[in-house]
Amino acid sequence: MIKKILVGLDGSKNSIRALSNAIQLAKQTHSSIIGLFVVQAFPTDMGLMITLRGERKGKNYKHYVRIAKSMCTKKGVTFLDVIEYGEEGRKIVSFANKNKIDVIVIGSRGMGKLREVFLGSTSNYVVHSSKIPVLIIK
Template sequence: MAHKKILVALDGSKSSYKALDQAIYLARQNQGTITGVFVIPLFSVNVAKPASKLGKTLAEGGKKILDEAKSRCAKNGVLFYQKILCGNEGFKLVHFAKSNQSDLIVMGSRGQSNAREFVLGSVSHYVTQKSQIPVLIIK
């Protein structure tokens, strides 16, 4: 199966950038595109106009991460789209991937969270369990 529309979950962690590198490789092989998604794990943040200082900081951080991803994709000749979402990370990733008609979700095994699960990060675990779209987890 050719993966033409690849969604990459980005949070600034080393494993999310490794996932981006793998997605770039796959996109180049299949003349595909990448959509980078950064999820702000707060329900009360309005991405367009964050009211709180924390909301602004998180939105700005997400924009920097997505800009870095866009630059990496451009250097490799891959078309990159970006999206910042707010809410439960796993749920938002699965829902966005489905509504965006993605062919593949690529994500790191662990993110930025301080809470560690034994084998797999909580967001990547949720996505692998709930997604009907194939998921590639990068360690």
Template sequence: MLFSLEKILVPLDGSDNSFRALDAAIFLASKSDSAIDLVYCVSVFPSIEVQMIDPIKCQILERKFAESVLKKALSICKKSDIKSNQAILYGTPGYTITKYIKSNKIDLVVIGSRGRSTVREVFLGSVSNYVLHKSPAPVLVIK
């Protein structure tokens, strides 16, 4: 076999697309006896946004949401008898996920696309687009 999968990364954000990516990763992991790393990246807010909201309260809520998303994902992996690990990361999502890929020897990234329009993607960018272009590992984008 030219390409073996030992570790598959699934970045989650709680969206339907991220859980569709998890389903695809579980399918691939079951065929290749791979483990899945589940990550949720808590975004670091720009200073202008922080001034408009309570940053402490926002981080607490985001952390609780991250924990609930990862708990659900772990449960899905367990039901499918797939080995999995979880991590909550902090930072700019695309950059932080790419850094995680490099430091954890990930063989494949399976990430959901939010389906942004082309015009918005040019101006705003997207996490999946960033990871697709910056990842040292192959990336499978699920719509």
């Protein structure tokens, strides 16, 4: 039975589509949605975190959360937002496991096979690393 849906949010059109699909699923299953926003950051030798995409993404978090909350509220779906720092795919899988998530919904950026081989892909990592069902939205 689905009760908790995790949606990976990054402000992209694909993550908004993922949220829209998660809202439909939440309404059908009377579930809540947790929106996870991951800012890529890596530890330094001094114990500090360096964000690779800059502070801008972290600052945009509040804007994206307002949009996500509004979308959920309009459809009568409970929404909780969470921000994490680190590698996106690993954080999504780790958070899902620790919080007993029933299904993960994430957008696909539509990377080609060649780019995916060299750059990696958050959705590819999540699909192959998660023991929890994953719904990829194009």
